[in-house]
Amino acid sequence: MTERKAYANPSVAVDLAILTVIEGQLKVLLVERPADDVAGYAMPGGFVRIEVSLEQTVERVLSEKVGISGIHFEQLATYGGVDRDPRHRVISVVYLAFCPAALLEGRAAAGTVLADLRVSWLNEVGGQATALINGTEVSLAFDHADILGDVVLRLRGKLDYSRIAFALLPQHFTLRAVQEIHEAILGRPLLKPPFRRKLLDRGLIEPTGALETGGAFRPAALFRLKDED
Amino acid sequence: MTERKAYANPSVAVDLAILTVIEGQLKVLLVERPADDVAGYAMPGGFVRIEVSLEQTVERVLSEKVGISGIHFEQLATYGGVDRDPRHRVISVVYLAFCPAALLEGRAAAGTVLADLRVSWLNEVGGQATALINGTEVSLAFDHADILGDVVLRLRGKLDYSRIAFALLPQHFTLRAVQEIHEAILGRPLLKPPFRRKLLDRGLIEPTGALETGGAFRPAALFRLKDED
DNA sequence: CCAAAAGTGTTGCTACTACACCCATGC
DNA sequence: GCATGGGTGTAGTAGCAACACTTTTGG
Numbered sequence: 110m111t112e113r114k115a116y117a118n119p120s121v122a123v124d125l126a127i128l129t130v131i132e133g134q135l136k137v138l139l140v141e142r143p144a145d146d147v148a149g150y151a152m153p154g155g156f157v158r159i160e161v162s163l164e165q166t167v168e169r170v171l172s173e174k175v176g177i178s179g180i181h182f183e184q185l186a187t188y189g190g191v192d193r194d195p196r197h198r199v200i201s202v203v204y205l206a207f208c209p210a211a212l213l214e215g216r217a218a219a220g221t222v223l224a225d226l227r228v229s230w231l232n233e234v235g236g237q238a239t240a241l242i243n244g245t246e247v248s249l250a251f252d253h254a255d256i257l258g259d260v261v262l263r264l265r266g267k268l269d270y271s272r273i274a275f276a277l278l279p280q281h282f283t284l285r286a287v288q289e290i291h292e293a294i295l296g297r298p299l300l301k302p303p304f305r306r307k308l309l310d311r312g313l314i315e316p317t318g319a320l321e322t323g324g325a326f327r328p329a330a331l332f333r334l335k336d337e338d
Numbered sequence: 339m340t341e342r343k344a345y346a347n348p349s350v351a352v353d354l355a356i357l358t359v360i361e362g363q364l365k366v367l368l369v370e371r372p373a374d375d376v377a378g379y380a381m382p383g384g385f386v387r388i389e390v391s392l393e394q395t396v397e398r399v400l401s402e403k404v405g406i407s408g409i410h411f412e413q414l415a416t417y418g419g420v421d422r423d424p425r426h427r428v429i430s431v432v433y434l435a436f437c438p439a440a441l442l443e444g445r446a447a448a449g450t451v452l453a454d455l456r457v458s459w460l461n462e463v464g465g466q467a468t469a470l471i472n473g474t475e476v477s478l479a480f481d482h483a484d485i486l487g488d489v490v491l492r493l494r495g496k497l498d499y500s501r502i503a504f505a506l507l508p509q510h511f512t513l514r515a516v517q518e519i520h521e522a523i524l525g526r527p528l529l530k531p532p533f534r535r536k537l538l539d540r541g542l543i544e545p546t547g548a549l550e551t552g553g554a555f556r557p558a559a560l561f562r563l564k565d566e567d
Numbered sequence: 568c569c570a571a572a573a574g575t576g577t578t579g580c581t582a583c584t585a586c587a588c589c590c591a592t593g594c
Numbered sequence: 595g596c597a598t599g600g601g602t603g604t605a606g607t608a609g610c611a612a613c614a615c616t617t618t619t620g621g
Contacts, residue, residue: 115620117347117348117388118346118347118348118349118350118388119386119387119388120348121345121350121418121429122346144512156419157348157429158348159346159348160420160427161416161420162420163416163419163429184415184416186413186414186415187392187415187431189350189386189391189392189414189431190391190392191390191391198388198389200350200386200392200431201419202418202429210575229615239568250474256523257526281345282370283573284573284574285572285573293466300612300613302574302611302612302613303575303610303611303612305573305574305575306575306610307609309612310609315581317373320575324572324618324619325571325572325619325620325621326571326572326573326618326620327571327572327573327574327617327618327619327620328572328573328618328619329572329573329574330573330574336421373568417614513601514599514600514601529584529585529586530600530601531584531585531586531601531602531603532583532584532585532599534601534602535583535602536582536583539582542604550600553592553593553599553600554592554594554598554599554600554602555591555592555593555597556590556591556593556598556599556600556601557591557592557594557600558599558600558601559600559601568621569620569621570619570620570621571618571619571620572603572617572618572619573616573617573619574616574617574618575614575615575617575620576603576612576613576614576615577612577613577614577615577618578609578611578612578614579608579610579612580609580610580611581610581611582607582608582609582610582611583595583606583607583608583609583612584605584607584608585604585606585607585608586599586604586605586606587602587603587604587605588602588603588604589600589601589602589603590598590600590601591598591599591600591601592598592599592600592601593596593597593598593612594595594596594597594613
C-alpha cells in the first residue's frame with residue numbers, strides 16, 4: 110500500500126433517480142428505509158466497489174432493485190457533504206435513469222414505490238422536491254429532497270435540446286404521448302400545434318407508417334426516433 | 339467498523355480545471371507530472387479526506403496549488419472509470435474554477451503552467467481537447483484530454499444563460515472585455531452590435547459611471563455585475 | 568350525424584442577424 | 595484632422611405563439 114492508504118477513504122455510492130411518466134404524472138422510484146435506520150423514503154443506490162466502474166454499478170443497482178436493464182441513464186451530479194448520511198461519510202454520484210412506463214408497471218420490487226415527483230420551489234440554481242404516494246406527501250431521507258429538486262431542474266433544462274423525452278417512451282409512440290411527457294416534466298399544459306411543429310422540424314423522429322390501434326377515436330400516427338445522426 | 343468497511347473503498351479526488359482568458363486565449367492551469375510517474379501534463383487535484391467536504395477540498399487545492407481563494411467554482415462531472423489511473427483506482431470529481439486573468443499572472447506556483455486550451459473535436463455529447471504551451475502541443479495525462487473536452491463543451495453550453503463570463507473578469511470591466519471572453523470560449527468572432535444589445539438587454543450588468551483609463555483611443559465605459567436579483 | 572381527438576393553415580409578434588453609420592479621444 | 599476603437603440606428607428575416615379550421619374515426 111502506498112502512503113495515501115494510511116488515510117481512510119470515504120465510501121462512494123451511486124444513487125438513482127429512476128424516472129417515468131404515468132398518466133401525465135412524473136414519477137420517481139423510491140425505497141422505504143427500515144424504521145430503525147435513517148427515516149423516510151430514499152432513491153435506490155449501491156456502493157461502488159473498488160474494481161467496478163460507476164456505470165457498471167448503476168447497471169447492478171438497476172437490475173437488483175428493479176430488475177430492468179438496457180435503459181438510458183446519465184450522470185446528474187455528485188453530492189459530497191460531510192453529514193449527508195449521519196451514520197458515516199458517503200459521497201453519492203447521482204444518476205438519472207429513464208424508464209418507459211410499461212417497463213415499470215407491476216415490476217417494482219418489494220419495498221419499492223412509484224411516487225409522484227413534485228416541486229415545492231425551484232429557481233435557476235437549485236430546488237426542493239416533494240414526493241407523494243397515493244396523494245399524500247412522504248418525507249425524503251438524507252438530502253434526497255434537494256437532489257430530486259436538482260433532478261427536476263435538469264429535466265426541465267435539457268428537455269428541449271436533448272432526447273430525454275424519448276427515453277421515457279416506448280419505441281413507437283404518438284405525438285400526443287411526447288407532449289404528455291413534456292407537460293409532465295414542465296408541469297404546465299402546452300399548445301398542440303406549435304409543439305407538433307417544433308418536434309417535427311427538429312427532424313429527430315420519423316413516421317413508422319403505422320397507426321395507433323384500439324383508440325376510441327381517430328387513430329394517431331405512430332413515430333419512432335431516428336437512429337443517431 | 340461496519341460490515342461495509344470489509345471492502346476497500348476507492349480513493350476520491352477533486353480535479354480542477356482552473357480557467358482564465360489572457361489576450362483572447364482560453365487558458366487552463368496544468369501541472370507537469372514527475373517523469374517517473376504517469377507522463378504528461380494534468381489538472382491539479384487532491385484527495386478527498388473522510389472528514390472534509392468536496393467544496394472544502396476544492397478550496398484547499400486552490401490555495402495549495404495556486405495560492406488563490408474566493409473565486410467562483412462549480413462542479414462539472416465525476417469520472418469513475420476503473421483504469422483512468424493505472425496505479426490505483428481513483429474517482430475524480432471535476433470542478434471548473436474561474437479566475438480573472440490578473441489574479442493568475444505571475445502567481446502560478448512552481449511546476450504549474452498556463453496552457454492554451456484548444457479543441458480537436460467536439461460534438462453534442464463529448465469532446466477531446468489539446469493543450470498548447472508556447473505554441474507546441476503537449477500530451478495530457480490520464481483521461482484529462484476527454485475531461486477538458488467536456489469542460490469546453492460545458493463552457494460553451496452555459497455561456498449564454500449563466501454568469502460564467504463575468505467570473506473570468508475583474509469587478510469592473512468593459513463590454514469589449516466581455517466579448518473577448520465569449521470569443522475565446524466559443525472560438526469564433528462575434529459581431530459587436532448584437533452582442534452589446536443582448537448583454538445589456540439581459541439586465542445583469544450596470545454602468546459604474548466611470549470610464550476606462552490608459553486607453554490609446556476613446557475610453558470605454560466600465561460596467562459591473564449587478565448583485566443577485 | 569355527433570363527439571372527440573388528429574392534424575393543418577394563417578397571422579402577428581418577437582428576437583436575432585447583418586451592416587451602415589456616428590461619436591469621442593490621442594497623436 | 596485622422597486613425598482607432600466605442601457606441602447607436604435600422605432593415606430584413608427566421609422562428610415561434612396563438613387561434614381558427616379541417617379531417618378522421620367510433621358509436
